[in-house]
Amino acid sequence: MRCPWLLLLVLGASCGGDRPAPPPAATPTVALPGATSACAAAGDFWPTMTLALADDTAWVACKEESRIESLAGEQLALDGQAIAVLSALDAVWALDDRGSLYRVGSGKVADLALSRPYNLWTGAGAVWAIDDGSGEVVRVDPDTYDTTKTAVGDGPADKVFDGDTAWVINHRDRKLIRLEGGRVRELATIGEENVAPERMALLDGSLWITGRGADLFKVDPDTGEIRDTIEIGGSGIDIVAAGGALWVPSRSEAVDQSGLPTMEALRRVEPDGTVTTVSEPSSRVDVHGLVADDDNVWLADNTAGFVYRIPLAG
Secondary structure (H helix, E strand, O other): OOOEOOOOOOOOOOOOOOOOOOOOOOOOOOOOOOEEEOOOOOOOEOOOEOEEEEOOEEEEEEHHHOEEEEOOOOEEEOOOOEEEEEEEOOEEEEEEOOOEEEEOOOEEEEEOOOOOEEEEEEEOOEEEEEEOOOOEEEEEOOOOOOEEEEEOOOOEEEEEEEOOEEEEEEOOOOEEEEEEOOEEEEEEEOOOOOOEEEEEEEEOOEEEEEEEOOOEEEEOOOOOOEEEEEOOOOEEOOOEEEOOEEEEEEEOHHHHHHOOOEOOEEEEEOOOOOEEEEEOOOOOOEOOEEEEOOOEEEEEEOOOOEEEEEEOOO
16 A cells, blocks of 8 residues: 655644644755755656656656646646656657556557556666556557556555566565466565565666665575665665666555655665765755666655756766
8 A cells, every 4th residue: 555645734824713723834955965956746646657858858747736847848738647767669658547548749649558557667668667556567569559457466566677578666565476378376485474565676697675664684585585785774765786786775664564665775786786875965855766777767756846866887
């Protein structure tokens, strides 16, 4: 279940029945180097793939404003709330909470018939989404927009590819699933009952999995066996592989209990398990999107309205 993370403070009325004036909105604070202003439209649950890179700019999913925007000033309006944005197959794609798929330059291109649409991926020559309600991954042909749905378990949360082979991690039943040649194979159950594995990357012959209640699991991609557990803080919010290492925004033990995507530190993890702290924010940073290119890790905070760019080197 996705954790709501906007807490409302209800102010009582005065004796005369008039509501007090709301306090002025706080000015967003730049908490890390390399900040660029973006939409502050995360809303009251945790969107997790709000950032994509294309044509020397970043695209951001502005959930509550029902659009995606680029830092270069381009926009695409959606019918529903913006769930995810993806750069793949020579295009920028967006998914809304009605299950509609959009392509920049074309507008809406397909209704995916998803009960609870969740995020976008690319691999094996296609665009993929998840139906969190039915427990299915959905393959979308990028030319015809035909869809193929495959059941993978309770709560699919992330997907990675190696050629035509894919892995899916479920955050409710904690199953690690391998998809290959149309075959669905359950490899293992990841973590204890208090763990919700949610994010995954493939690097140096291992799957690396993290999420609520979890540190960083190094997992055999063939068997699902946990090869090692790396201490990164309370838990990992997200993960990306870049520059021969893993980049993991981690949260504190206290924040992990709440489910908020609030970052304690950005960690770099080498394939041998060595952990270094790259950056610690000076004020609150919520991580809603994490991507990398050849030179930088990019992080979107759609609560405060910033995109941060952190160099891979130095």
